[in-house]
Amino acid sequence: MREIDFIRGFLKENIEYVQKKYTDKAAVTVSAKAHASDLLTEVDLTIQKRFVDKVKKRFPDDAIVGEEGEFSRFPNDPKARAWIIDPIDGTYNFIRGLHPIFGISIAFAHKGENVAGGVVLPITGEFFLAERGAGSFCNGKRLRVSNVKQLNAARIDIDFSDLNDRKLMLQRGLDVFRNVGQLRCYGSAVASICQIATGDTEGYLHMNLAPWDFAASQLIVEEAGGRSSRLNGSPLRLFDAKQGILITNGVLHREMLAMIKS
Amino acid sequence: MREIDFIRGFLKENIEYVQKKYTDKAAVTVSAKAHASDLLTEVDLTIQKRFVDKVKKRFPDDAIVGEEGEFSRFPNDPKARAWIIDPIDGTYNFIRGLHPIFGISIAFAHKGENVAGGVVLPITGEFFLAERGAGSFCNGKRLRVSNVKQLNAARIDIDFSDLNDRKLMLQRGLDVFRNVGQLRCYGSAVASICQIATGDTEGYLHMNLAPWDFAASQLIVEEAGGRSSRLNGSPLRLFDAKQGILITNGVLHREMLAMIKS
Numbered sequence: 437m438r439e440i441d442f443i444r445g446f447l448k449e450n451i452e453y454v455q456k457k458y459t460d461k462a463a464v465t466v467s468a469k470a471h472a473s474d475l476l477t478e479v480d481l482t483i484q485k486r487f488v489d490k491v492k493k494r495f496p497d498d499a500i501v502g503e504e505g506e507f508s509r510f511p512n513d514p515k516a517r518a519w520i521i522d523p524i525d526g527t528y529n530f531i532r533g534l535h536p537i538f539g540i541s542i543a544f545a546h547k548g549e550n551v552a553g554g555v556v557l558p559i560t561g562e563f564f565l566a567e568r569g570a571g572s573f574c575n576g577k578r579l580r581v582s583n584v585k586q587l588n589a590a591r592i593d594i595d596f597s598d599l600n601d602r603k604l605m606l607q608r609g610l611d612v613f614r615n616v617g618q619l620r621c622y623g624s625a626v627a628s629i630c631q632i633a634t635g636d637t638e639g640y641l642h643m644n645l646a647p648w649d650f651a652a653s654q655l656i657v658e659e660a661g662g663r664s665s666r667l668n669g670s671p672l673r674l675f676d677a678k679q680g681i682l683i684t685n686g687v688l689h690r691e692m693l694a695m696i697k698s
Numbered sequence: 699m700r701e702i703d704f705i706r707g708f709l710k711e712n713i714e715y716v717q718k719k720y721t722d723k724a725a726v727t728v729s730a731k732a733h734a735s736d737l738l739t740e741v742d743l744t745i746q747k748r749f750v751d752k753v754k755k756r757f758p759d760d761a762i763v764g765e766e767g768e769f770s771r772f773p774n775d776p777k778a779r780a781w782i783i784d785p786i787d788g789t790y791n792f793i794r795g796l797h798p799i800f801g802i803s804i805a806f807a808h809k810g811e812n813v814a815g816g817v818v819l820p821i822t823g824e825f826f827l828a829e830r831g832a833g834s835f836c837n838g839k840r841l842r843v844s845n846v847k848q849l850n851a852a853r854i855d856i857d858f859s860d861l862n863d864r865k866l867m868l869q870r871g872l873d874v875f876r877n878v879g880q881l882r883c884y885g886s887a888v889a890s891i892c893q894i895a896t897g898d899t900e901g902y903l904h905m906n907l908a909p910w911d912f913a914a915s916q917l918i919v920e921e922a923g924g925r926s927s928r929l930n931g932s933p934l935r936l937f938d939a940k941q942g943i944l945i946t947n948g949v950l951h952r953e954m955l956a957m958i959k960s
Contacts (some may be wrong), residue, residue, distance in 0.1 A: 473849040473879035528880055532853065533885065533898040534824055535799055562796060587859075591794065596881040599850075603876070608773040614865070617735035619858040620788055621883040622797065635796040 439544040440567050441556040446490060447540055450483055454524070454558040458536060466531055471598065475527050480504055483523035483540060487605060491519050501667075504649045508509045510647075514675040518545045522648035526624025536560060539626040543651035545674055553652030555626045564630050564656050572633055572659035576655065579660035581685035582635040590638035591618035592626035597642065604643040608667065608680070609694035612641060616666035628655035629683055639684040639692055647674045650681060666698050701806040702829050705816040708752060710942075712745055716786070720798060728793055733860065734950055735788050742766055745785035745802060753781050759913055761788065767912045771773035772909075776937040780807045784910035788886025798822060801888040805913035808938055815914030816886045826892050826918050834921035835894055841922040844897040852900035852950060853880035855890035857905065864865040866905040870929065870942070873957035874903060891945055893914035895922035901946040909936045912943060925951045929958050 445629045457479045457692040464480040484502045491500055499511035499518040503525075511518050519542065525529055526538030536559035541551040551568040564579075566572030584590050588644055592612060598601050605613070613619065620637070622628050625645060633656045642649075651674055654664045664672040667680040684692060718725055719741045729742040746764045753762055761773035761780040765787075773780050781804065786792055798821035807817040813830040826841075828834035834841045846852045854874060856866050867875070875881065882899070884890050887907060891918030893899040895918045904911075913936055916926045926934040930940040946954060 439743055472848065473853070502847055528853070534819070534822065534889070534893055534896065535797060539798055544851075557796070560796065586734065591735070591790070596875070599876070602881070606872075606876075610868075613858070613862070614868075617733075618884055618885065619864070619883055623880065623882055627796070634796065 440552040440554070440565060441643050442494065443542045443544065443552055444565060446542065447554050450486065450540060450568055451556060451558045454479060454483070454540065456470040458530060458559055461531060462657070464531070473528060474598065475531055476504065477524070477527060477531065479530065480523045480527055484521060485488070487519070487521050487542065489553060495519070501648060503646065508677045509632045515547045519543070520545060520648050520651040520674070522626065525626040525649060529623050537622045537624045538681060539624060541626045541648065541652045544656055545651065545656065547671060548675065550655045551589045553655040555630055557627060562630070564633065566656040566659040568655060568659070572656045574634060577671045579633045579656070579661050580635055581657065581662040582638055583687060584638050584685060585605050586689060587615050587691060588617045592616040592618060592641060593620045593622060593631065593637055595623065595625060595628070595642045596621050597644070601643045604680070608643065608694060608697045609641055611697070612692060615695065625649040626653045630656055632662050632683060632685055633657045637680065638688050641682055641692070643680045644678055645681050646678055650683070654683060657683050662686050665689070665693065667693070668698060669693050702814040702816070702827060704756065705804045705806065705814055706827060706940065708804065709816050709818045710747060712748065713820045714820060716741060716745070716802065716814060720792060720821055723793060726793070735790060735861065737793055738766065739786070739789060739793065744783045746783060749781070749783050749785070749804065753757055757940070762911060765908065772937045776928060777809045781805070782807060782910050782913040782936070784888065787888040787911055791885050799884045799886045799889045801886060803888045803910065804913045807913065807915065810935060810937065812913045812917045812936060815917040817892055817914050817918060819889060824892070826895065828918040830917060830921070832921070834897060834918040841895045841918070842897055843894055843922050843924040844900055844917065845949060846900050846947060847949050849877050849950060850879045851954060852878055853882060854878040854901040854903060855882045855884060855893065855899055857885065857890070857904045858883050859906070863905045866942070868960045869911040870905065871903055871958070874954060877957065878881045887911040892918055894924050894945055894947055895919045900950050901944065903944055903954070905942045906940055907943050908940055912945070916945060919945050924948050927951070927955065929955070930960060931955050
């Protein structure tokens with residue numbers, strides 16, 4: 437079994453569970469993590485546990501990195517075979533609001549590189565898959581980034597995230613904020629990043645993102661012709677210390693990087 | 699026929715048309731208005747025209763104010779009976795992106811006050827209705843704003859809108875930006891404002907909003923127990939010159955107003 441098939445299978449099996457929990461979300465158990473608006477639900481925990489159990493059974497020697505609990509540390513050997521999951525990216529949106537903007541994100545990495553990835557937005561039904569070198573797809577349709585070349589005609593998604601990240605955004609990202617045509621903040625990295633792959637958005641900027649937030653969607657964008665980097669232009673590697681990222685349609689990458697203060 | 703029934707009827711009749719156009723949106727005619735990312739579609743024009751025709755037939759003496767074309771001027775007598783429509787609020791989202799965050803908004807005003815309003819989000823199906831003094835409802839369910847009292851546990855929607863508004867936001871709204879727990883920017887005023895009424899979001903801030911963007915949803919929030927004002931705290935009147943607005947769950951209104959620079 438190829439890793440992409442394992443990812444596809446797991447995502448497929450779990451869509452219905454998430455849909456059910458979302459429909460009856462008033463009954464979902466919620467707790468706070470680092471601060472009042474950093475939330476965790478039983479759904480995050482269940483999805484991650486199911487995934488961990490399945491990987492341990494099928495690939496017992498592989499490392500597992502996940503957003504929740506003990507799995508949030510990086511593997512000792514960053515080049516080992518590793519599975520990276522964000523069980524629900526956009527937990528706050530899952531819990532509150534009319535817009536079901538959240539996704540399950542799973543990537544497989546080897547030799548430090550994400551080589552297969554899948555993201556599903558369970559309520560709206562977009563199912564993204566990509567393998568390194570083989571293109572990226574949404575519900576079976578091949579994806580291609582936009583060709584928008586002018587920043588004032590572009591839409592950029594920024595995550596304003598928590599208060600520390602927001603301070604950094606004001607220090608470093610203000611010129612982007614001031615110059616893009618349209619600005620959005622949806623509160624889910626994977627939903628925003630995948631929109632670059634579909635050609636619906638030109639870029640995504642975050643001051644401090646963990647690998648489970650971008651491991652799959654970065655690959656999905658790159659395989660659709662887009663580009664990713666750290667904020668100084670260096671390659672976006674999975675297991676760097678947590679820091680900022682820029683992902684774009686490629687055409688606008690250099691111009692946006694030049695706007696970001698060091 | 700009460701005005702609220704007229705609003706309900708018109709919205710109901712037009713949901714399917716918008717759904718169809720959205721499903722086949724690649725075929726929709728789009729043009730630019732003031733700048734590259736200020737867009738207009740045939741759907742905005744058709745909905746507005748249908749509404750104008752219907753009002754002229756049923757209420758020939760009433761004024762009509764709408765976002766598009768000749769209807770975007772205010773009535774000579776601001777206290778006259780007036781219908782206020784935004785045919786598609788969130789046109790950019792209609793055209794681009796995975797998230798169908800846009801709505802049709804209609805309000806009826808008399809003696810300068812919005813007394814009936816309806817908003818429908820055609821793709822996700824939320825149908826909001828409110829009459830002054832009679833409460834507000836979504837799909838028949840009575841609405842009530844949240845009771846979140848702490849700004850760091852609140853979610854606030856800000857519209858960063860166009861470049862001039864964004865400059866103003868940096869001058870006046872930065873303290874809100876720096877202090878709220880969660881920040882979102884969805885790019886549709888009515889979708890964001892209605893989320894206050896459902897208790898899913900605590901506030902909405904915009905530096906420069908036209909009456910068709912808030913006439914219905916302001917009423918929907920107020921009838922759910924929320925509060926609205928201009929940025930200096932004065933009442934939010936429909937036909938003021940275009941300027942900033944703050945709409946909240948009420949509890950947080952005073953604290954947020956104090957954060958906004960004059």
